[in-house]
């Protein structure tokens with residue numbers, strides 16, 4: 001394996017681009033391949049078995065393209081399938097989980113909110129994390145409908161704003177001081193979320209932590225790309241490509257394909 005080989009990313013759709021951007025910012029020399037399994041989105045409503053099957057399909061596709069490391073840019077796939085992926089594949093695999101720990105450690109009101117998919121909130125891994133913070137009031141909310149609307153490029157509609165109000169207002173009333181975005185699609189709704197919740201509530205996600213972890217693991221495995229040549233980036237989707245083009249900002253490198 002050469003350090004010039006790409007980092008592979010996958011998500012149920014366009015959401016993982018929020019993670020891709022963090023990794024690219026920290027590691028601009030790295031070549032990357034991003035898979036948006038939008039045909040099968042949302043993963044959040046699927047069974048664990050289904051999520052494992054789809055995650056393996058995505059990893060197989062990325063390994064066929066010689067990826068040196070995989071970033072599971074999806075909380076739902078990580079919390080349901082990371083154990084199985086690590087058992088099956090020998091390549092390093094980085095996962096993303098909701099940032100409960102920093103929120104729970106820093107809250108002053110001892111009340112935090114988490115917005116995530118049903119698949120993430122119901123997972124064993126998430127339950128285990130939450131069990132460490134029994135003294136904190138953690139308000140869990142499934143973001144029903146949000147992923148589908150984001151997948152359709154519908155970020156500004158009244159529908160999405162109304163859904164966000166319904167999900168976030170009870171958290172504000174319960175006096176949260178941290179809001180954890182536990183789905184990689186949701187950072188694309190930051191402006192809309194900020195219109196709804198008061199400014200003192202801190203909004204956090206795990207993007208930066210994943211980027212740092214990716215760098216550490218590449219270093220440990222002697223796989224950091226240290227060449228000065230300009231990096232290349234390929235984005236594949238098995239659904240319509242327009243939203244991925246808009247969100248990634250790499251229009252010319254986005255391809256529709258079957259996987």
Ligand code: DGL
Nearest residue numbers: 012042043044075076184
């Ligand atoms: N973006 C994903 C996540 O982080 C999955 C959304 C979905 O497909 O339900 O959870």
